[in-house]
Amino acid sequence: MRPATTSLPLGVVIRRTPGVTRWAAWHWRAVGVLPGAGPADWTEMRREGDAVEYHAATLPLELWRTDTEAYLTGLSAKVPSIGVVMRETPGREHPMEVTLVTASPYEAQDYLDSGEELVELVPMPEGLVALIRDFINEHHEEEVFVKRRRDRKRVDLVEDGKGDSRIRQTADVFRAPRKAKANIQ
Template structure:
């Protein structure tokens, strides 16, 4: 099987909403799981409710794989538990959240932490996505050797030192 240099993998995300514990936050949202196939319902359909906690189908997203990012994918796959990151962003009215992005790249996930109100959660990577990612890395990864550059020695006289009087 030959994979293209850029590959989009469809995924589905479940999110949980529960009552907040402070007066400043009525509801607390968090990504709950990533599925390999979307359920046959529209986005933000309530799937389950118990004890004030609600589970929603947050929607479908695509994980885009790029051949230039294979070192990060390889690091993720070599971890004890490969992860997939889900980013939820509060809606402008502050009432709910939107599914913003899903990634398997730890470097991209780190960039997602910059949003002050964004909700980023690392979740276990589903087995089917894990095997597809491993195949993508196997096909496109090129090991690059790190060469440390040596600095040129500086002439002390050129650094503007003054002669003692």
């Protein structure tokens, strides 16, 4: 039996550059992923002037066989990308926490919709594209589209005897209750 999921550790590279406004001292952005990376906690990788790149975290990239349609959509983009979900953590040494990496553009969109997280799309390395493509080839099952048919029940027929007993004619619906009360007695 084939496993339902595959997991691969994926390191996330984040670049810190000086902010362009006086309200933001630094600008943080995910710029790369490292397939098969070991554990990391904001390890400095490279420094060019004021710009610094960190190996911020290593998280598992989980591929589920039920999400192969989403992975196909992601691979068919001009630049296949990994979604990196980050959350601001003010008051800490590093103001960004990497919470998730995903190959599903649908899941990345869901996190964008909440507005609480920052989602960056990072280009996939070729080896990762090949791994995801192999996973899709092994697990993808095309769903057959079935058009829904309407019921043949007639809705324009009169429903005699149903409803409120005080309503005898259409005009009774719009009458004030005290006038309708006189009609019932």
